[in-house]
Amino acid sequence: MKHFFIALMGLVFAATVPARGDHQDLSLLVAPELVSSGLMAFLLPRFSLKTGVKVHAEPLDAGRASGNTMQLQPGTGTPALTRQDQTYGLTPPDMDDKPAVRFFDWVMSDIGQRTINQFAPNGAQMFFGAADNVVATRATAQVGDVSRGAALSYVHCGRCHVVGARNRMSGIGSTPSFGLLRGLDDWEDRFRAFYALNPHPSFTQIAGITAPFDKTRPSPIWPLALTSAELDDIVAFTAGITPLDLGAPLVHQ
Ligand code: HEC
Numbered sequence: 001m002k003h004f005f006i007a008l009m010g011l012v013f014a015a016t017v018p019a020r021g022d023h024q025d026l027s028l029l030v031a032p033e034l035v036s037s038g039l040m041a042f043l044l045p046r047f048s049l050k051t052g053v054k055v056h057a058e059p060l061d062a063g064r065a066s067g068n069t070m071q072l073q074p075g076t077g078t079p080a081l082t083r084q085d086q087t088y089g090l091t092p093p094d095m096d097d098k099p100a101v102r103f104f105d106w107v108m109s110d111i112g113q114r115t116i117n118q119f120a121p122n123g124a125q126m127f128f129g130a131a132d133n134v135v136a137t138r139a140t141a142q143v144g145d146v147s148r149g150a151a152l153s154y155v156h157c158g159r160c161h162v163v164g165a166r167n168r169m170s171g172i173g174s175t176p177s178f179g180l181l182r183g184l185d186d187w188e189d190r191f192r193a194f195y196a197l198n199p200h201p202s203f204t205q206i207a208g209i210t211a212p213f214d215k216t217r218p219s220p221i222w223p224l225a226l227t228s229a230e231l232d233d234i235v236a237f238t239a240g241i242t243p244l245d246l247g248a249p250l251v252h253q
Contacts, residue, residue, distance in 0.1 A: 024053050026099040029060035029071045031088060039127060042119045047106050053099045070100050079130040080107050081116050087130055095236075101143050107131070144229075144236025153178065153234050156224050164241065179244035187243075191235050200224070206231060 034040055035057060044055045060071070070091050072080065077089025090107055093100035106112045113129030120126065153163045162171035163178045171177060181187055190197065195204040203219040204210065207227045213219055226234075 024099060026053055026055045026097075026103055027069050028055050028057045028103070029069050029073075030057045031073050032059035032061065034072060034088065035059045037126060038121050039116070039119050043107075043112075043115060046115055047103060047112070050111075051102050051106065053102055055099075055103065068094065068097075070097075070103070078104075078108070081113075081127045082130045083127050095143070095145060098143060144232035144234070146233070146236050146240060148230070149233035149235070149237025152226070152230050153237055156226065157234070159222075159224075177244065178238060178241055182238055182241045183243035183245060187238065188235060191238055192231065195226075195231075 030040055036059075040057045044057060048054055060073075070093060071077065072088055072090050074086050074088050077091045079087050080090045081088050090104055093104045095101060107116075108131040113131050116127050116129045117125060150164075154167060157163055157178070158167040158171065160172045160175040161178055161181075162168055162175075181190065184190065194200055195206050195210055201210075202217070203221050204224045205213070205226075207225070209228060213223070
């Protein structure tokens with residue numbers, strides 16, 4: 001019996017301690033009235049259900065020191081919601097903190113904003129989503145890492161594309177530069193799908209996405225292999241490139 005109990009405790013312990021390297025929890029310091037109004041209890045389970053990220057929200061008065069913990073507070077951060085004439089903002093996340101990035105993106109997204117608008121405990125809407133302009137600026141950065149993306153772009157794409165000043169003279173002349181591509185309205189779609197757009201499929205492999213090369217048609221050149229996380233990094237880097245402005249609408253052949 002005693003052994004059974006110890007074994008059981010072991011199980012309980014194992015089940016409550018997240019696996020190493022699995023940062024699926026997020027701490028959030030929230031203006032007390034957002035907790036007492038019930039908004040957090042309404043919002044957070046919906047986010048967790050969707051993403052698997054668990055949020056621990058604690059009430060905290062604005063202005064109290066808190067280290068790096070993400071905060072939702074009046075009069076500071078990126079506007080997320082309003083109540084009467086008070087605007088509450090979310091501190092922008094550290095890009096390495098994936099749960100925080102996901103929470104930020106979710107709150108600022110259409111779904112997050114609609115969820116805020118739906119909260120009406122006594123039949124009357126209490127809060128109003130205020131993220132109108134944020135989504136567009138954040139959407140392109142997503143979860144990628146800009147400096148990793150720069151390194152990856154120069155190494156992999158710089159073989160053919162002029163990526164930036166560092167390889168200005170070494171791209172292949174007939175290949176559009178990153179600056180030129182960045183000037184296209186749908187640049188982000190093209191980058192996210194570049195491996196499916198010619199000429200890349202014959203030499204590009206994205207782990208878990210592309211099929212292996214056909215054995216009868218091996219890559220004609222040194223293959224390009226990336227993970228989808230690395231492609232996120234490249235997109236994050238490309239988002240920050242100054243679009244090449246040719247002064248007229250670009251026609252891409
Ligand atoms: C071996 C040479 C080569 C490499 C390596 C290469 N590209 Fe390209 N890429 C091209 C050429 C050539 C085109 C122009 C194709 C055309 O205009 O039809 C192109 C076009 C593109 C386009 C526009 C595609 C379209 O149809 O709109 C994107 C986006 C792109 N490349 C992204 C990348 C990224 C990101 C990398 C690195 C991860 C990369 N490329 C690596 C040769 C290359």
